[in-house]
Amino acid sequence: MATLAGCATDGADSTYLGPFIAAEHAATPFDPITASRPTADFASAYRIQQRYVRHRLRAGDTVAGYKGGLMSHASLKARNVAEPLVAVLFGSGRADDGATISLCGYRKASFELKLGYLLPSSSADRSRGVMVLPVIDLPDIAYRDPDHYNAIDMVAANVSTARYVRGAMRDADRVDLDGVRVSLTRDGQPIASGLSAESLGGQRRSLDTVLTLARRTGRDARPGDLIVTGKIGDRGWLLPGRYSANYGPLGMVRFTVVACAVRPAVAS
Template sequence: MNEEKIQHYGDALYEAWLARRTIPPLLEQEPDITLDDAYRIQRRYVARRVQAGETIVGKKIGVTSKPVQDFLGVFQPDFGQLTSGMVYQEGDTLPLDTLIQPKAEAELAFVLKEDLQGPGVTAMDVIRATDYVVPCFEIVDSRITDWNIRIQDTVADNASCGVYVLGKTKGDPRKLDITLAGMVLEKNGELFSTGVGAAVQGSPANAVAWLANTLGELGIPFKAGEVILSGSQSALVPVADGDELVCTVGGLGSCRVKFAGRSAV
């Protein structure tokens, strides 16, 4: 795909995000789009957000667990960039009127104390470079109509990044078994789903190592202070005005988020 088309689709996704509307799947518009094309489009889309004043604060791994893969019909991991405009803290009420067609997923966030760059990064390297982990929610959101996506669509759309909410309870991954720690997700006081760290590429640390190595091949490092979202341990949760979600990770603690307002779809 030539650079003119890359910029066109990156700009289209940025403008859709800005206007809170969707566009048709890119695969319908460009049947020959490759994964490399999609990542180039993602870079253009994210660059537009940075040009508008946001900064890169981390990375996310997407489509790592079977429930999310089954829902989306996407069967390999992808990644996106986290920006300063996406960050919420536990206790904040999340305004749905800033989103289009949001769904929530519960996962573990890694906050780094050291730079980390692949290739050659192992799960143990990830643990050593991590300052702490926290339970979190990622609120994924697609600029593609009706979530009708394949891997090229979600990659171009910055891995369907919406916003994320970090819990307040910090854990030391050298003392917490993040692979076997169970996760319980409740919606409005009722059990919604359960999960375990091993559901994410065998361990959340494995997923983060995969991302460090994948980005390393592109010359992109992890930086100290960045947040790395390691991939969903839950099924995707539809959210609406008044909903409250709580995810609890065994041995670590909980993250709670409330939603208010109405999304575009």
């Protein structure tokens, strides 16, 4: 695949991106790109994703890393594509163990249990010194019809990236990365579980895949970037409550989700 960085943009890109950003600011659903551009391809979708990232950076955000999308054989088959997707994680989306997450700004909040990796400071051998940590991805599935969208739509929408909760780091060489069993409860009730090996090809291969996909879009991951692999278990909808994720040898991650309190309008 050719590098997409620096590709020329066109008016059709702006026709989609402007309303997409406006819907994000207004916390309203948006139409996927293929609704207005049925011939859109992955090259144009990644170009739009890059323009969106530049918009976020101009607004003062930072790139915190990258995450994979469609990182299972079942997900690839369901979307009729041959390889996974990649999206940018933003610094503003980070939350840590014990955080309180507000649903303000979300359209259709969801959760996915994942593993993340922090790259070592040395670029000479990225297979050594990698740290692994629990990551609960909290994307915003904000399409006007959240049941009908395709992989090109996902890329153009930056794979619905929003918030994510990080747990404590461990040395990846000291953990059976494909043997981590993960479970999640909300208010004490089990709601999701899975095995880390579910990520496409295993965790090591998944990590390499996300790094390769990011590089193809013109971005080389930097030391300290967070690289998030595929989901573990099923995705679920994020509701208010107290969440507790058990990552076995990687420890616990706890966070609380609260509803968005909308202040009633004051009569003039």
